[in-house]
Amino acid sequence: MISRRSHFLVLWFVLTDACVAVITWLAAYWLRFGSGWFDIAGEIPDFAKCLESTPIVVLLALVAYRTTGQYAFDRMRRLREEVTGVLKGNALLLLLAATALFLIRDGYESRLSLALFFVMNAGGTFLSRRLGWGLIRLARSRGWDTSFAVIVGTGKVARRTARALRRVTWMGIRPIGFIEDRPSPYMADLDVLGTTADLPRLIKHYGVAHVFIALPANRMHEARTVFDCLAQTVVDVRLVPDVPGLATLSMRSTNLDGNPVIGLRESPHFGINIVVKRAMDMVLSAMALIILTPVLAAVALAVRITSPGPILYRQERCGLNGATFQMLKFRSMRIDAESSTGAVWARKGDDRTTAVGAFLRKTSLDELPQFWNVLMGDMSLVGPRPERPVFISRFSRTIPNYMTRHAVKAGITGWAQVHGWRGNTSLRKRLQYDLYYITHWTPMLDLRILWMTIFKGFVHENAY
Numbered sequence: 236m237i238s239r240r241s242h243f244l245v246l247w248f249v250l251t252d253a254c255v256a257v258i259t260w261l262a263a264y265w266l267r268f269g270s271g272w273f274d275i276a277g278e279i280p281d282f283a284k285c286l287e288s289t290p291i292v293v294l295l296a297l298v299a300y301r302t303t304g305q306y307a308f309d310r311m312r313r314l315r316e317e318v319t320g321v322l323k324g325n326a327l328l329l330l331l332a333a334t335a336l337f338l339i340r341d342g343y344e345s346r347l348s349l350a351l352f353f354v355m356n357a358g359g360t361f362l363s364r365r366l367g368w369g370l371i372r373l374a375r376s377r378g379w380d381t382s383f384a385v386i387v388g389t390g391k392v393a394r395r396t397a398r399a400l401r402r403v404t405w406m407g408i409r410p411i412g413f414i415e416d417r418p419s420p421y422m423a424d425l426d427v428l429g430t431t432a433d434l435p436r437l438i439k440h441y442g443v444a445h446v447f448i449a450l451p452a453n454r455m456h457e458a459r460t461v462f463d464c465l466a467q468t469v470v471d472v473r474l475v476p477d478v479p480g481l482a483t484l485s486m487r488s489t490n491l492d493g494n495p496v497i498g499l500r501e502s503p504h505f506g507i508n509i510v511v512k513r514a515m516d517m518v519l520s521a522m523a524l525i526i527l528t529p530v531l532a533a534v535a536l537a538v539r540i541t542s543p544g545p546i547l548y549r550q551e552r553c554g555l556n557g558a559t560f561q562m563l564k565f566r567s568m569r570i571d572a573e574s575s576t577g578a579v580w581a582r583k584g585d586d587r588t589t590a591v592g593a594f595l596r597k598t599s600l601d602e603l604p605q606f607w608n609v610l611m612g613d614m615s616l617v618g619p620r621p622e623r624p625v626f627i628s629r630f631s632r633t634i635p636n637y638m639t640r641h642a643v644k645a646g647i648t649g650w651a652q653v654h655g656w657r658g659n660t661s662l663r664k665r666l667q668y669d670l671y672y673i674t675h676w677t678p679m680l681d682l683r684i685l686w687m688t689i690f691k692g693f694v695h696e697n698a699y
Contacts, residue, residue: 247367248305248306248367249306251363252296252305252360252363253296253297255356256292256296257289257293259356260292260293260356261285261289263348263351264285266348266351267348267351273347288335288336292332295331295332296324298331299325299331300328302327303320305324317364321357321360321364322357325356325357326353328353329352329353332352333349336349382407382444383408383409383410383445384400384408384409384411384443384445384446385428385434385438385443385446386410386413386414386447387413387415387431387448387450387458388414388448388449388450389421389422390449391451392449392451393413393447396410397410397413400447410447411426411441411443412425412428413427414428414430414437415427416430416431431460431461431464434446434461434464434468435464435465435468438470443470445470445471446465446470446473448461448472449475449477451477452476455476455477458474512676512678513612515681517609517610519616519685520616521610523606524606527606530600530603534565538566538589538591538595541589541590541591542566542569542591545566546565546566547563547564547565547566548568549563550562550564552623553621553627553641554613554621554641554645555642555643555644555645556641556642557638560608560613560614560621562605562621563608564601564604565600565601565604567588567593567601568588569587569589602647605647606647614644614647615646615647616647616648616681617646617649617672617681617684617685618643618644618672619640619641619643619645619646619651619669620646620652620657620665634663636666637666639670640673643673648684648685648688649668649672650668650672650680650684651664651667651668651669651672652688653687656668
């Protein structure tokens with residue numbers, strides 16, 4: 236639904252984009268030829284030439300942004316979509332500007348100034364957009380530019396949708412009630428406005444701009460009926476699929492030759508993300524092994540003196556895609572610890588630990604050799620903690636989606652561990668935090684977890 240406020244927003248961003256283009260175009264000339272930061276081999280172009288080309292650059296900027304969809308605003312537009320759009324728009328602008336300057340031959344041609352313009356204009360446009368959206372979101376949270384929505388359905392999905400809309404007030408979408416064709420006692424606490432047949436009347440009466448179809452999976456066939464009832468209206472219609480229980484990692488939508496496809500189980504760890512994470516692992520683990528050499532030597536000596544047997548202990552664990560590897564630890568138990576019991580979960584007051592073993596486990600010092608596993612590529616610095624195959628076989632049968640943890644490499648530390656879910660604690664809670672990490676992974680989240688590990692991730696009362 237197009238409103239006057241939408242036109243105002245477009246006009247606002249057109250004006251700010253034009254201002255940013257003017258400022259960065261002139262600033263690029265000054266940086267290149269007036270700042271003294273760059274060598275100048277030939278004659279300096281006349282500044283008047285730069286001024287003469289400014290209107291052309293502004294016009295091309297607006298054309299480029301319009302072509303790449305920068306003025307097709309959506310209340311649910313995400314940050315990464317904004318970043319991608321700005322980069323696409325500025326890449327097209329750079330190409331158009333270079334072509335235009337070459338064709339008109341006005342005497343102002345500088346590849347370096349064009350490069351400076353691209354960098355500054357992309358950054359300036361993004362910052363102005365963020366500032367603009369920040370002000371708009373603040374205004375919307377206080378009631379300005381608010382549009383009304385109704386939610387079709389009264390089940391869990393519909394309730395979650397209503398809670399989400401009330402929570403993200405910056406979108407400016409206010410849910411006013413629910414639509415339900417099958418009354419039940421469980422919807423007594425909800426404001427049910429009517430049935431599907433009442434939708435056209437309700438939309439007109441309340442000025443509804445958005446309809447969210449949030450029906451349970453066994454009633455999704457009714458979505459067709461709802462859509463048909465809305466055929467004579469101009470409201471925005473969005474489908475909220477009942478798939479959160481299936482989407483254990485993240486949901487991604489794509490297009491397959493014109494057919495919409497929703498990915499229910501896709502890891503964000505692909506492409507350049509893998510390269511970035513691996514580079515961080517290699518650099519930081521190598522640094523850790525060098526810096527911690529005295530600590531490693533001291534712990535190795537303590538293990539050797541206090542207990543007969545090898546210093547290091549190799550144990551089979553499962554990592555990426557369920558593949559097994561030999562995880563290294565400083566030995567903290569007797570060499571015959573599992574000869575009679577087999578694989579058992581560590582417990583408080585475990586009499587199998589050596590003289591220093593309990594201390595090593597309590598302080599996580601027994602985990603330090605795993606930096607070598609990280610350097611060799613078996614593990615990552617950050618990720619779900621690896622488990623033994625015998626335990627995984629048991630957990631995967633009793634805990635839904637447990638195997639999803641193996642969509643990424645196992646880690647020395649993780650989101651669950653820095654929140655206290657390690658050792659003898661709830662496996663379901665640990666899985667919940669692991670899945671959150673996998674879904675929301677970024678390099679900055681890894682650095683945050685490592686920082687948290689330094690201060691509260693080593694010593695834990697549930698580590699035996």
